[in-house]
Amino acid sequence: MPSPKRVGKIEFGLLSPKEIRKMSVRKIIWADTYDDDGFPYPQGLMDLHLGVIDPGLRCKTCGNKASDCPGHFGHIELAKPVTHVGYTRLIRKLLRVSCRECSRLLLSPEEIYKVLGPEEERNTDVITEKDVKKERICPHCGAQQNKVNFEKPTTFSEIWTDENGRKVDHKLTPADIRSRLEKIPDEDLRHLGINPDVARPEWTLITVLPVPPVTMRPSIILENGQRSEDDLTHKLVDIIRINQRFKENQDAGAPQLIIEDLWELLQYHVTTYMDNEVAGCPPARHRSGRPLKTISQRLKGKDGRFRGSLSGKRVNFSGRTVISPDPNMSIGQVGIPLAIANEMSVPIRVTPFNIEEVRAMVLKGPVRGSLTEPCGANYAIRPDNRRVRLNELTCETVAEQLEPGWTVDRQLRNNDIVLFNRQPSLHRMSIMAHRIVLMNGRTFRLNPAVCPPYNADFDGDEMNLHVPQTEEARAEAHMLCSVYNNILSPRFGGPIIGGIHDHISGLFLLTHTLRWFDKEETVSLIKFNPPEHLPKPGKVENGIEYWSNKQVFSMILADDLNLVYRSSSCKDCEVCKKGDCEQDSYVQIANGQLLTGTIDKKSIGAFKGNILQRTIRQHGQERGAQFIDDFTKLSVRGIMFDGFSFGIDDEDLSKTEYKQIDEGLDEAMRDVKRRIQIYEEGQLEPMPGRTLEETLEMQIMQVLGKARDKTGEIAGRHLGLSNSAVVMAVSGARGSMLNLTQMAGCIGQQAVRGERITRGYEDRTLPHFKRGDRGAPAHGFVRNSYKSGLTPTEFFFHAIGGREGLVDTAVRTSQSGYLQRRMINALQDLKVAYDMTVRTTGGRIIQFQYGEDGTDPSKACFGDPVDVRGVLENVLKEEV
Amino acid sequence: MDTKDFSVIEHVMVPEHHVMTREEVDDLLLKYKISYDQLPKIYHDDPAVKTIDGKVNDVIRIVRNSQTAGRAESFRMVVKRPKK
Numbered sequence: 001m002p003s004p005k006r007v008g009k010i011e012f013g014l015l016s017p018k019e020i021r022k023m024s025v026r027k028i029i030w031a032d033t034y035d036d037d038g039f040p041y042p043q044g045l046m047d048l049h050l051g052v053i054d055p056g057l058r059c060k061t062c063g064n065k066a067s068d069c070p071g072h073f074g075h076i077e078l079a080k081p082v083t084h085v086g087y088t089r090l091i092r093k094l095l096r097v098s099c100r101e102c103s104r105l106l107l108s109p110e111e112i113y114k115v116l117g118p119e120e121e122r123n124t125d126v127i128t129e130k131d132v133k134k135e136r137i138c139p140h141c142g143a144q145q146n147k148v149n150f151e152k153p154t155t156f157s158e159i160w161t162d163e164n165g166r167k168v169d170h171k172l173t174p175a176d177i178r179s180r181l182e183k184i185p186d187e188d189l190r191h192l193g194i195n196p197d198v199a200r201p202e203w204t205l206i207t208v209l210p211v212p213p214v215t216m217r218p219s220i221i222l223e224n225g226q227r228s229e230d231d232l233t234h235k236l237v238d239i240i241r242i243n244q245r246f247k248e249n250q251d252a253g254a255p256q257l258i259i260e261d262l263w264e265l266l267q268y269h270v271t272t273y274m275d276n277e278v279a280g281c282p283p284a285r286h287r288s289g290r291p292l293k294t295i296s297q298r299l300k301g302k303d304g305r306f307r308g309s310l311s312g313k314r315v316n317f318s319g320r321t322v323i324s325p326d327p328n329m330s331i332g333q334v335g336i337p338l339a340i341a342n343e344m345s346v347p348i349r350v351t352p353f354n355i356e357e358v359r360a361m362v363l364k365g366p367v368r369g370s371l372t373e374p375c376g377a378n379y380a381i382r383p384d385n386r387r388v389r390l391n392e393l394t395c396e397t398v399a400e401q402l403e404p405g406w407t408v409d410r411q412l413r414n415n416d417i418v419l420f421n422r423q424p425s426l427h428r429m430s431i432m433a434h435r436i437v438l439m440n441g442r443t444f445r446l447n448p449a450v451c452p453p454y455n456a457d458f459d460g461d462e463m464n465l466h467v468p469q470t471e472e473a474r475a476e477a478h479m480l481c482s483v484y485n486n487i488l489s490p491r492f493g494g495p496i497i498g499g500i501h502d503h504i505s506g507l508f509l510l511t512h513t514l515r516w517f518d519k520e521e522t523v524s525l526i527k528f529n530p531p532e533h534l535p536k537p538g539k540v541e542n543g544i545e546y547w548s549n550k551q552v553f554s555m556i557l558a559d560d561l562n563l564v565y566r567s568s569s570c571k572d573c574e575v576c577k578k579g580d581c582e583q584d585s586y587v588q589i590a591n592g593q594l595l596t597g598t599i600d601k602k603s604i605g606a607f608k609g610n611i612l613q614r615t616i617r618q619h620g621q622e623r624g625a626q627f628i629d630d631f632t633k634l635s636v637r638g639i640m641f642d643g644f645s646f647g648i649d650d651e652d653l654s655k656t657e658y659k660q661i662d663e664g665l666d667e668a669m670r671d672v673k674r675r676i677q678i679y680e681e682g683q684l685e686p687m688p689g690r691t692l693e694e695t696l697e698m699q700i701m702q703v704l705g706k707a708r709d710k711t712g713e714i715a716g717r718h719l720g721l722s723n724s725a726v727v728m729a730v731s732g733a734r735g736s737m738l739n740l741t742q743m744a745g746c747i748g749q750q751a752v753r754g755e756r757i758t759r760g761y762e763d764r765t766l767p768h769f770k771r772g773d774r775g776a777p778a779h780g781f782v783r784n785s786y787k788s789g790l791t792p793t794e795f796f797f798h799a800i801g802g803r804e805g806l807v808d809t810a811v812r813t814s815q816s817g818y819l820q821r822r823m824i825n826a827l828q829d830l831k832v833a834y835d836m837t838v839r840t841t842g843g844r845i846i847q848f849q850y851g852e853d854g855t856d857p858s859k860a861c862f863g864d865p866v867d868v869r870g871v872l873e874n875v876l877k878e879e880v
Numbered sequence: 881m882d883t884k885d886f887s888v889i890e891h892v893m894v895p896e897h898h899v900m901t902r903e904e905v906d907d908l909l910l911k912y913k914i915s916y917d918q919l920p921k922i923y924h925d926d927p928a929v930k931t932i933d934g935k936v937n938d939v940i941r942i943v944r945n946s947q948t949a950g951r952a953e954s955f956r957m958v959v960k961r962p963k964k
């Protein structure tokens with residue numbers, strides 16, 4: 001590898017007509033492409049001098065065949081100059097800062113000095129349009145200047161008032177502009193930031209148009225044998241046709257009007273040839289009505305040359321399919337359909353040590369019918385780099401020829417390492433390395449515990465898979481990207497992989513309060529992760545040994561774990577009863593034994609899991625991953641022990657509760673009515689900084705909000721931990737008490753932008769209400785619950801509120817996506833150097849110490865570099 | 881208050897700025913093994929730079945309170961602000 005070189009400077013210039021003619025191999029004059037025999041016309045757009053695309057023919061310029069000829073430029077001599085759409089801004093600037101008579105810069109040397117400063121201090125500053133006052137007199141020749149108007153896309157005109165006080169609008173033709181720009185002296189151009197050696201301004205007006213080689217606008221042959229030309233060729237045909245007509249008319253001395261029309265038409269074609277999406281210019285269309293994809297469109301945007309072909313491209317050795325869950329796998333594994341494993345391969349070099357093994361693979365060929373069969377091979381690569389496709393015919397001969405020096409593309413097999421990815425790849429955990437498990441079926445399988453980092457679910461999500469092809473790539477994947485290395489997030493120093501949904505519900509049910517299991521039950525709970533020995537039974541009654549539920553959970557904990565914290569079911573009581581907590585939410589773990597407390601989201605959940613985080617800090621990532629695998633399996637057993645389901649009757653309350661809810665809501669309605677009455681009588685005291693209406697609205701919202709919460713309390717009193725939704729809400733597995741309130745009690749006020757719904761008809765939201773009605777039902781209060789069902793007006797208001805949420809998410813995702821893109825573009829090349837400075841690739845310092853404290857957040861403890869609490873807890877074994 | 885008496889440097893939100901001496905700068909460049917143009921930059925018309933009378937090509941030491949590290953030092957070279 002050559003040593004890296006520093007870019008000294010980059011020069012941006014314009015192509016001069018002279019250069020265009022010099023690089024051109026052929027002047028193009030015919031608009032036609034192929035004659036009746038399918039042979040290109042000489043001096044036509046497909047001239048053989050411009051390169052060849054048909055196999056068999058030879059290029060008339062370089063003599064190479066289609067595969068080797070890079071293509072060569074031709075040129076078209078335009079009858080009259082036209083403006084280049086890409087440089088209209090520059091042309092406008094130059095016209096405005098230069099004199100219309102002598103073309104010198106409209107500033108005297110003193111004025112230039114004033115703007116740019118003394119000669120030796122001048123940097124990259126240049127003179128702009130604003131430095132020149134409008135419609136002044138030229139300081140060099142004394143000519144009166146006129147206002148130069150620019151009209152999109154390519155029209156320039158001068159405006160002045162004549163002696164009679166009338167406004168005169170005089171159009172500047174490209175030829176006029178060209179002759180003006182030609183006269184601007186080189187020295188003046190340098191003040192304007194233009195290097196006249198590489199970019200004379202008159203070159204922005206095209207007199208000679210380069211014709212790109214046929215290799216960049218190949219024609220394709222359709223199934224019916226017809227040729228279909230590239231969009232660029234179509235556009236060039238248009239240009240040549242009009243140019244030809246223009247010339248003929250010009251030579252025949254046609255009237256000025258016709259010449260002008262043709263000139264404008266030529267301008268249009270040249271403009272759309274370069275950019276077919278210019279403002280104020282109808283796009284040129286294909287016969288089918290599709291807008292043509294011209295030069296600018298090839299480069300721009302997501303699928304353009306830069307973003308589509310250079311920064312990112314299609315890759316080989318990758319697969320994509322739907323994902324589905326498999327809780328019996330390890331988090332570090334990924335299940336792969338046999339069909340994909342057969343198609344994708346890993347190259348292995350044949351050596352004397354593995355030749356027999358590889359020969360067996362070659363002999364097996366590309367067909368692998370079942371999971372149990374050993375892997376075969378798809379290709380063999382000879383020492384001279386020739387690829388031989390293996391099939392029933394070739395595999396035997398190849399197996400005989402095989403010797404060290406060959407390379408064989410082996411099919412994937414169990415325990416191969418692959419990179420697994422889900423878009424949008426917003427953080428580094430969006431691509432992680434997994435180990436393969438071959439599986440039947442057609443989907444990728446993954447442990448549901450790795451869903452949070454990928455942000456994946458199983459409602460039809462698809463994911464991508466890439467197979468590293470070299471030993472280095474596999475080593476990097478294993479050591480840097482493996483799932484185990486990414487359990488702790490670099491964002492906040494806590495686990496991002498952890499229990500979700502059923503894992504949390506399951507362990508909550510298993511560990512809540514004290515329960516006893518006999519030997520059979522205990523063993524069935526831990527049969528997927530059995531310890532070497534069962535611990536000593538917690539109690540023996542009538543000669544039967546019993547183990548407590550906390551003992552069962554403790555079997556998967558590391559032995560020296562010491563933790564004290566409050567679980568997510570903690571109600572923040574004023575005086576904490578600690579070990580005697582009624583909710584059993586005071587978690588105490590001493591020497592790897594769960595003494596009190598319930599395991600829930602705060603213990604094992606993704607983003608929060610305390611136990612998980614401590615296990616990884618004390619015992620490393622492998623043990624942490626082991627713990628995740630263990631508790632996912634234990635939780636599945638735990639949730640199956642009692643069963644877990646939710647039905648419509650789980651939202652039922654008793655008569656007394658319904659009565660209480662009704663009374664509560666009636667009372668709220670009366671309260672609202674009373675407040676409205678106070679307002680209408682003019683007795684309402686406005687709150688500081690609010691109008692009367694705002695005060696009333698706030699009061700109503702508050703009253704109704706309270707009423708809704710009250711129904712929730714009533715419902716919550718009836719629905720205890722025997723209700724699955726309550727279990728999920730309390731344990732933090734999914735949903736909240738608010739969801740339950742809305743199902744069983746009352747849905748509550750629907751809001752748009754945080755206010756009651758007010759829009760609709762004149763003075764009312766719907767024709768079902770009286771004009772000016774300020775009552776709760778008329779402004780989107782839904783009194784019913786999802787269980788009891790909504791009235792038609794309530795349903796409508798509910799739809800309004802729901803729609804706002806959808807619109808918000810749609811807007812947010814697109815905005816944050818763009819923000820993310822800009823951030824990545826700005827930060828992508830920064831790295832932390834060995835002296836802990838953050839630097840760019842050029843060695844420029846961005847931060848003198850990474851994060852100002854030089855700590856890696858993924859090695860820190862929720863942001864703190866040292867886990868003081870953890871150390872103390874380990875020593876004291878009690879709450880710190 | 882007379883506006884002429886106001887100095888941005890005294891505001892609580894403005895971190896300490898000091899112009900570094902030649903020797904200090906040489907030590908700094910040596911410590912990080914960098915050249916002048918690899919330092920972060922600050923404009924010559926920055927209000928804080930103007931108050932401490934920093935000139936173009938001076939290096940300013942900025943000491944600010946940091947959420948993560950308590951106090952953090954950084955160094956910026958004064959450059960002339962380009963037009964616009």
